[in-house]
Amino acid sequence: MDLKIDGNFDLVFGSDLHLVDGVAEQKQKLAIFLKTIKGSLLYAPNYGFDYSLCLRACKLNRLDFIKSYFLSIAQELKLDLINVKATLIEKEGGIRVFFYFIGDNMSMDFAI
Numbered sequence: 001m002d003l004k005i006d007g008n009f010d011l012v013f014g015s016d017l018h019l020v021d022g023v024a025e026q027k028q029k030l031a032i033f034l035k036t037i038k039g040s041l042l043y044a045p046n047y048g049f050d051y052s053l054c055l056r057a058c059k060l061n062r063l064d065f066i067k068s069y070f071l072s073i074a075q076e077l078k079l080d081l082i083n084v085k086a087t088l089i090e091k092e093g094g095i096r097v098f099f100y101f102i103g104d105n106m107s108m109d110f111a112i
Contacts, residue, residue, distance in 0.1 A: 004028070023104045026079045030099060033077060034108060049073075051110075058088070058095055058112050070097060 004012040004019060036048035057065045066086045074081040085098040094111045 023080075023101045026077075026101060027099075027104070027106050029077055030074070030079060030106070031108070033073065054095070054110065055112055061088070063088070066095065066097070070099070074099075 004024075033047070034049045038048035038050045039045050041047055053069065054066060057063075057069070063086045067084050070084040070086070071081065074084070080102055081099055082102060083100040085100070087096050087098075088094075089096050089109065092109075092111070094109055096107060096109050099106045099108070
């Protein structure tokens with residue numbers, strides 16, 4: 001169980017703080033990890049998404065490596081992911097990654 005945050009990392013309030021658990025908590029944990037640049041936290045320099053590694057893999061068109069990298073992130077964060085699918089977005093010059101959880105999914109776009 002965790003405190004619920006919105007897309008701007010602000011706490012969500014109603015009459016009280018909102019909590020998330022289950023798949024919603026796992027999706028929130030993954031989103032926070034992916035929006036944190038590796039090395040940006042002084043107290044946890046190894047926490048966060050390694051954009052340079054992903055960029056190199058995208059330039060080499062290694063979608064299999066990208067999928068493996070995201071699956072290893074899920075394992076590190078102890079997420080219940082079923083599958084990960086990565087596709088290149090040629091028009092926008094980026095990559096779209098679909099994360100499949102049990103009963104839900106999440107997609108995220110990364111600019112290259």
